[in-house]
Amino acid sequence: MTNVAPESEPFTVAAILAEAARRTGGLDDLGAGPFVEPLALFLDSLEREAHLNDLGRLIARERALLHTVNRLNYVNDRKKFPEIANEKIVAPVFIIGFPRTGTTILHDILAQDPDSRAPLTWETMFPSPPPEAATFDTDPRIAMCAATLPTPETETERDRRFKAMHPMGATLSQECVTMMGEAMCTPLFHNQFRVPSYEDWVDHDADWSHVYAFHVQQLQHLQWHNHRDRWVLKTGAHMWGLEHLLRTYPDARIVFTHRDPVKSVTSYASLTTLVRQMGSDHVDPFEVARDWTARLNGVIKHVMQVRNAGTYPNAMFYDMQFSDFVADQFAVISDIYATFGLPMTDAGAAGMRAFIADNPKGKHGVHSYMPEEFGIDPAEIRRDFAAYIDQFQLAPE
Numbered sequence: 503m504t505n506v507a508p509e510s511e512p513f514t515v516a517a518i519l520a521e522a523a524r525r526t527g528g529l530d531d532l533g534a535g536p537f538v539e540p541l542a543l544f545l546d547s548l549e550r551e552a553h554l555n556d557l558g559r560l561i562a563r564e565r566a567l568l569h570t571v572n573r574l575n576y577v578n579d580r581k582k583f584p585e586i587a588n589e590k591i592v593a594p595v596f597i598i599g600f601p602r603t604g605t606t607i608l609h610d611i612l613a614q615d616p617d618s619r620a621p622l623t624w625e626t627m628f629p630s631p632p633p634e635a636a637t638f639d640t641d642p643r644i645a646m647c648a649a650t651l652p653t654p655e656t657e658t659e660r661d662r663r664f665k666a667m668h669p670m671g672a673t674l675s676q677e678c679v680t681m682m683g684e685a686m687c688t689p690l691f692h693n694q695f696r697v698p699s700y701e702d703w704v705d706h707d708a709d710w711s712h713v714y715a716f717h718v719q720q721l722q723h724l725q726w727h728n729h730r731d732r733w734v735l736k737t738g739a740h741m742w743g744l745e746h747l748l749r750t751y752p753d754a755r756i757v758f759t760h761r762d763p764v765k766s767v768t769s770y771a772s773l774t775t776l777v778r779q780m781g782s783d784h785v786d787p788f789e790v791a792r793d794w795t796a797r798l799n800g801v802i803k804h805v806m807q808v809r810n811a812g813t814y815p816n817a818m819f820y821d822m823q824f825s826d827f828v829a830d831q832f833a834v835i836s837d838i839y840a841t842f843g844l845p846m847t848d849a850g851a852a853g854m855r856a857f858i859a860d861n862p863k864g865k866h867g868v869h870s871y872m873p874e875e876f877g878i879d880p881a882e883i884r885r886d887f888a889a890y891i892d893q894f895q896l897a898p899e
Contacts, residue, residue: 513545522570533577535712540686547697558781562695569683575630576723589722594751597736599759602769604827609736611835613675614857615850619730620675623647635728647672679739681720685713689739693774705797710743714750741805748814755842761824762899763887764880767795772871791876802890818842831858
């Protein structure tokens with residue numbers, strides 16, 4: 503009997519669950535909340551709409567398996583160590599905002615404060631067993647994670663272009679959009695693959711309360727044996743479920759980053775086009791831009807509605823203008839700390855200043871993009887996003 507290569511197999515829930523069970527030694531409890539149903543939506547959309555090549559099919563299969571395996575392990579570890587559920591998540595700091603508004607570098611800077619705890623790439627890729635403070639910097643999973651990432655010797659031109667947009671590293675902070683994969687509800691999938699039917703569900707029909715219910719469990723899991731004063735978390739995907747974030751974390755501290763949306767939507771079209779080209783030979787940059795611009799416009803309208811409702815009195819918002827951040831990163835950091843009442847220790851200030859000095863603009867290359875490459879009309883974008891631009895007084899760049 504001839505073995506079939508994994509990339510040639512149809513995407514099915516049964517196959518993903520069977521392989522995930524094999525990789526976890528027979529685990530099959532996915533816990534409470536929807537998972538199998540959205541997994542089926544994702545796999546169906548991959549099969550029908552993603553136009554994947556063989557490498558893309560392999561990448562997509564491993565993406566689905568990563569989150570399924572992690573979900574099984576999170577649930578199983580919680581059974582083995584029920585005291586994880588006693589962990590309290592107090593006044594976490596969230597960074598939200600459109601792409602290309604400084605969210606990634608801001609997150610990495612804040613993570614340098616030894617009193618802050620950001621999820622790192624290695625522990626979100628391999629969360630089981632729960633990380634330990636004593637071995638956090640020497641855990642063998644760091645090397646396991648690094649082995650999955652390009653090195654200077656192996657990276658391609660596409661890898662270099664991606665790194666200029668979004669630095670990668672096993673010990674760099676990771677976004678919640680990746681962790682949301684364990685709830686099988688995340689805009690990440692439609693960034694990496696063309697899955698519009700799945701993303702329609704994410705945009706309009708998903709119940710985000712389940713995402714945040716599991717998000718709490720993930721933070722409890724990661725902090726159980728490596729606790730700090732505060733969590734520092736980041737992703738633009740929190741804009742999709744902002745009301746659920748605020749209900750789940752009523753004492754949240756939220757940094758909302760802002761910039762001319764022409765830059766944001768063009769940058770995101772550039773990033774998405776590049777990422778999808780790794781697994782597909784049929785990526786239309788104009789379609790990517792049209793699709794995501796409309797979706798982001800709907801998301802920002804939703805965020806403004808939630809924000810302007812003002813029904814979360816214990817949460818705090820800090821609106822960060824990208825231009826201010828570019829002008830003086832540490833001054834903005836200091837202002838965030840003052841606004842949220844966070845203590846600025848000497849160690850925290852030194853760590854953050856050192857990271858800023860070591861990571862100047864363009865360190866990993868320059869991300870160049872022009873609206874016309876993606877069929878984007880700046881005047882049209884500014885008209886469609888006028889309410890957002892007016893509320894936050896965003897100057898054109």
